[in-house]
Amino acid sequence: MNLGPYSAISRSSLALGLLSAAVVILLTTVFVSPPGAHADATGASSAQPTMYLPSISDMMIGTIQPRHERIWRAEQAGDWDFAAYELGNLRGAFGRLGRAHPMEQNTPLPDMIESVTRQPFEDLKVAIDRKDDADFGKAYDELSEACNSCHQALNHRTIVIGRPAGASQSDLLFGKAGR
Numbered sequence: 180m181n182l183g184p185y186s187a188i189s190r191s192s193l194a195l196g197l198l199s200a201a202v203v204i205l206l207t208t209v210f211v212s213p214p215g216a217h218a219d220a221t222g223a224s225s226a227q228p229t230m231y232l233p234s235i236s237d238m239m240i241g242t243i244q245p246r247h248e249r250i251w252r253a254e255q256a257g258d259w260d261f262a263a264y265e266l267g268n269l270r271g272a273f274g275r276l277g278r279a280h281p282m283e284q285n286t287p288l289p290d291m292i293e294s295v296t297r298q299p300f301e302d303l304k305v306a307i308d309r310k311d312d313a314d315f316g317k318a319y320d321e322l323s324e325a326c327n328s329c330h331q332a333l334n335h336r337t338i339v340i341g342r343p344a345g346a347s348q349s350d351l352l353f354g355k356a357g358r
């Protein structure tokens with residue numbers, strides 16, 4: 180069939196029509212995708228949760244302070260085994276703190292931890308091994324002083340640690356193991 184000059188016009192308008200349809204589809208794909216849901220080259224979504232590194236204060240509240248208190252509560256209840264157990268955990272928590280935050284205010288945190296806690300930890304261990312309440316009290320105060328000396332050195336003198344006061348709110352039962 181020969182449509183003469185009209186056939187050329189209809190062919191080019193058909194091509195134009197197809198082209199605009201393609202552009203519309205392309206734009207729709209780009210703009211309709213929900214934000215943050217673009218797939219990367221591996222096909223995985225880029226909307227991943229970010230890693231959470233607990234801050235120093237988070238670790239203080241979560242891993243250091245409760246153990247410091249429990250060591251005291253255990254000794255008060257005469258549960259020397261638990262005091263020894265928790266002393267080990269407190270040392271471990273300080274180790275993890277130093278590895279997670281190697282520098283704070285231009286101070287190498289692991290060195291700071293070692294210099295302030297080494298002696299109190301040794302004295303506490305000896306007192307707990309001997310089940311000596313008087314020596315335990317002295318070593319516990321030394322440890323609280325170690326907490327405070329670091330807080331002061333790192334410009335947080337408002338945070339003052341001492342012997343736990345009042346009744347424990349804890350659900351931990353000391354001296355009941357094996358009963």
Ligand code: HEC
Nearest residue numbers: 235236239243244247291292325326329330333335338340
């Ligand atoms: C090597 C240094 C260092 C030592 C040792 C240390 N702390 Fe801290 N602590 C810090 C720093 C730094 C902060 C403040 C972090 C911040 O807010 O940025 C802090 C904050 C705290 C806070 C406040 C957290 C809050 O958000 O309310 C508590 C409670 C605390 N420490 C308890 C202790 C106890 C208990 C000990 C001892 C068993 C101790 N700390 C030993 C460095 C130390």
